[in-house]
Amino acid sequence: MGTSMPPLKRLAGHSATATAALPDLGDDHKVTVNVGAGNTLWVWDPADAIHVQKVYRIQGVLTGCFPKVPMQDTFASLPLRLMPEEAAYLRDRGRAVFVSEEPLARSLPTLLDRGHFDAMRHEQFQQQADLFTILRESHTDVHKDELLKRFEEEQSRAMEQEGRPSLRDREELWRTERERWLGKPIEDIRHVFNMELPTRSWRVGQSLIHLPEISFQYPTNDKESAACVVFTALMDAGFSVTSGANYGADFLAFRGDPHVVYSSYMVKVVREKEEFKLDEYLRLGRVATTAKKAILWAIVIDNNSQVRFCCSKWALMK
Structure with missing residues (x-):
């Protein structure tokens, strides 16, 4: 030692x-x-x-x-x-x-407080949707290679099952599928959903209660x-x-x-x-x-x- x-x-x-x-x-x-x-x-x-x-x-x-x-x-x-x-x-x-x-801890939310909370929650979810819409196009282009690989696999399966013609040119395939992808409503994209971020207290955030x-x-x-x-x-x-x-x-x-x-x-x-x-x-x-x-x-x-x-x-x- x-x-x-x-x-x-x-x-x-x-x-x-x-x-x-x-x-x-x-x-x-x-x-x-x-x-x-x-x-x-x-x-x-x-x-x-x-x-x-x-x-x-x-x-x-x-x-x-x-x-x-x-x-x-x-x-x-x-x-x-x-x-x-x-x-x-x-x-x-x-x-x-x-x-x-x-x-x-001393006071419970009132019905009026609940109305304020629902309004704030809806506003935050709408802000997330607006931000996703703005970033969606650039985010798609960043992941072009990954998405293109996925589109090619989908096209190959469609050719085997339905006899659809192949879009041999990769850029043509990308333009077609990119336009279709960006045209989807946000609600139809399964992996996109609203997130509730942790906060000190929604009643504090809305000045409904003072600490x-x-x-x-x-x-x-x-x-x-x-x-x-x-x-x-x-x-x-x-x-x-x-x-x-x-x-x-x-x-x-x-x-x-x-x-x-x-x-x-x-x-x-x-x-x-x-x-x-x-x-x-x-x-x-x-x-x-x-x-x-x-x-x-x-x-x-x-x-x-x-x-x-x-x-x-x-x-x-x-």
């Missing part, structure tokens, strides 16, 4: 820079965070979700499903659930506004305070940080974008004078070795005001 205390920024191995094009939300934009039941924290707005990941490296966890493919869990959608440490990090930098979802702004109180005890101090230190050092619960740790630290690279460190928060058992140390060591990660021990001292980091990794004994 090797133990060292390297500079934290050198461990991070990358700088906090935004990559990829983002919506122009402005430097003073504040992300709206919904506080739900049990003080759960949610980001519903797509632009906000992109903003916190690309600009602030706040990862969160996508917990929703796609309406088009609801029976799978490989790809998730909004809302983005935040850890309390992530929300506190945004709050302390003046980059978040917190609103309570309590009014949604009051509240103050987010966290941390509330020494343990939570220590976790916040460690999370902030890792973020300021350039790491991307996510929950480490799946590995029995407090956090996972990434040297790059978590969507691209694997985590390098399992982070365990240890408070000053806190009792730490040997079997806990051995358990984390075994998990880290199996997962090919190092353990970053975050030792919080001076009444949760400072953090010392110690990195350990088991080595095979020969």
Whole structure:
């Protein structure tokens, strides 16, 4: 087993820079965070979700499903659930506004609200149909080779079954079938159907109900305070940080974008004078070795005001 205390920024191995094009939300934009039941924290707005990941490296966890493919869990959608440490990090930098979802639980939709919802739903479906109509021609041309192959197979089957003459020229076949394809009403295309996109609440979107702004109180005890101090230190050092619960740790630290690279460190928060058992140390060591990660021990001292980091990794004994 090797133990060292390297500079934290050198461990991070990358700088906090935004990559990829983002919506122009402005430097003073504040992300709206919904506080739900049990003080759960949610980001519903797509632009906000992109903003916190690309600009602030706040990862969160996508917990929703796609309406088009609801029976799978490989790809998730909004809302983005935040850890309390992530929300506190945004709050302390003046980059978040917190609103309570309590009014949604207190009141049920009225018949008038239902009428508003049906009208909004119809409008959104119509917008999708209009957009599909605009993009349909260019999308068809992009997939010319695939469609032409399909048209040729259909023509061959028709020749065998009905004795129809063949259009030998491929371009002539493409022009004929393309015109027929584009002439089909949208309703007759089986793979095209309306999608309902996830939103915070349709009643909020239509201003039928107001979510009051509240103050987010966290941390509330020494343990939570220590976790916040460690999370902030890792973020300021350039790491991307996510929950480490799946590995029995407090956090996972990434040297790059978590969507691209694997985590390098399992982070365990240890408070000053806190009792730490040997079997806990051995358990984390075994998990880290199996997962090919190092353990970053975050030792919080001076009444949760400072953090010392110690990195350990088991080595095979020969």
